[in-house]
Amino acid sequence: MPITPxxxxxxxxxxxxxxxxxxxxxxxxxxxxxGVDWPSSCRNGTCRTCVGRLKSGSVHYEIEWPGLSAEDKEAGCILPCVAYPDGNVVLMRGEY
Ligand code: FES
Structure with missing residues (x-):
């Protein structure tokens, strides 16, 4: 039986x-x-068009190194095109 995510x-x-x-x-x-209008382009974690920030919650990635620096990550930046939620999340648009 498939497991429901x-x-x-x-x-x-x-x-x-x-x-x-x-x-x-x-x-x-x-x-x-x-129905959210959110910018995107490459959809594979490299172009940063979709960048946003996490106000709360956390995400994880299935690719090794999405186009974010350590500083970006510390600032809460995420790339929603390749980010999977670990729980409820609150997002802010744009970079810091
Ligand atoms: S759409 Fe390019 S990094 Fe997300």
Missing amino acids: ELYNAQIDNEDIQVDAWADTPLLQSLEEG
């Missing part, structure tokens, strides 16, 4: 937006499926 929610800070965010789905895809 965990379902979390993703909110956009300062916007009245909340979407379903499945644990096995990149956040960008969940945002788009929820």
Whole structure:
């Protein structure tokens, strides 16, 4: 029997937006499926077009080194096209 992935929610800070965010789905895809207009281009973690910041929650990546520096990560930057939620998350648009 297939295991159903965990379902979390993703909110956009300062916007009245909340979407379903499945644990096995990149956040960008969940945002788009929820009707959120979020910038994207490469969708593979290199171009940084989709960059945002985490206000709360955490994510993980399945690629070795998404296009983020250690400083970016410390500042809470994430690349939603390749980021998977570990729980409920609150996102902010843009870089720091
Ligand atoms: S769309 Fe290019 S890094 Fe996310």
